Amino acid sequence: MTRIYLSPPDVQRSDVDLVVAAFDEGWIAPVGPQIDAFELDLAVATGRSRAVALSSGTAALHLALIVNGVSEGDRVLVSSLTFAASANAVRYVGANPVFVDSDRATWNMDPDLLASELDDAAQRNRRYAAVVVVDLYGQCADYRRIEQICAEHEIPVISDAAEALGARLSERPAGSFGEVGILSFNGNKIITTSGGGALVTNNEKWADEVRFLATQARDPALHYEHSRVGYNYRLSNLLAALGRSQLSDLPRRVARRRAHNQAYRAALEGIPGIEFMPEISDGKSTFWLTALTVDPVMAGVDRTTLINHLGEHDIEARPVWKPMHMQPLYRENQVIRGEVSADLFERGLCLPSGSSLSGAQREQVVEAIRAKLPVS
Secondary structure: OOOOOOOOOOOHHHHHHHHHHHHHHHOOOOOOOHHHHHHHHHHHOOOOEEEEOOOHHHHHHHHHHOOOOOOOOOOOEEEOOOOOOHHHHHHHHEEEEEEEEEEEOOOOOOOOHHEEEEEHHHHHHOOOEEEEOOHHHOOOOOHHHHHHHHHHOOOOOOEOOOOOOOOOOOOOOOOOOOOOEEEEEEOOOOOOOOOOOEEEEHHHHHHHHHHHHOOOOOEOOOOEOOOOOOOOOOOOOHHHHHHHHHOOOHHHHHHHHHHHHHHHHHHOOOOOEEEEEOOOEEEEOOOOOOOEEEOOOHOOOOOHHHHHHHHHEEEEOOOOOOOHHHHHOOOOOOOOOOHHHHHHHEEEEEOOOOOOOOOOHHHHHHHHHHHHHHOO
């Protein structure tokens, strides 16, 4: 049996052809026409005026914090239910992440908790420097409220859309929210450049500064002149070619992952104890990963046992992200509530969801789950 992976890279022949063409054109070094074209494509896809292609989504987060003026000793609100990079980038600039719990309606940052904390911080004269909002598992957070709340407190929003390229909320694309959006093109994402990411914004000055900082902050001079600390964060021209090809295929990839989610729901929602991640109202998730929770009392099996059972059938499944406030690295950091994300981690798992997953493979996943759970 061939192992069924969670979200493997989906590479088409057209992707290879464009990379080979870029290679044949001689643009092997980091700069090149494919980067410029990829950045234009990304700006269009996210409803922004500027995009800067970078080496990773984490690099994009780091530079997003810098251009927003976040620095040593500042406090930054961050979604707790997320991958570590969302919080680690805050530490890169010497700031301290304060974690915000999820709401059950979206699994993303709870706007009520955010509003309450910002109101309380204003009364105590303890300002936050920024808010990093994560779009979890392909779904936009409730920016309709979050943007308004943060505008009232004059707090910049950084939209961590690493998992959500192709999603929409109220007809706005993921990445279009906040002052800055960040994307990831890691191998497991909906499109990949092998490794890579991007920062998107409508602020031309910031985009120029990000590009400057990402190329070792080299000042204009005949020789190598540096007046600021820079970073080696630019994406290569060859990988940008791969990204352009993958991005042109984004609608199919989104449709495929949504089809997986719908099929999983149709096959499993009637089973006691199974509950899928909700889709936000007036939104369209990519369902980058199909995530669900298992009630061990109703299902007669816990999350970990089910994951291990799938593993025995050569099917990769994983727990949902362990909340940052539960991580050893961040246990001493402040958290605004935390019980919802802790419960989602305790009971939640992600199923194989890649756009290259076949219908037959998906049925194998369903059959393996149904064999372990009581079917009504």
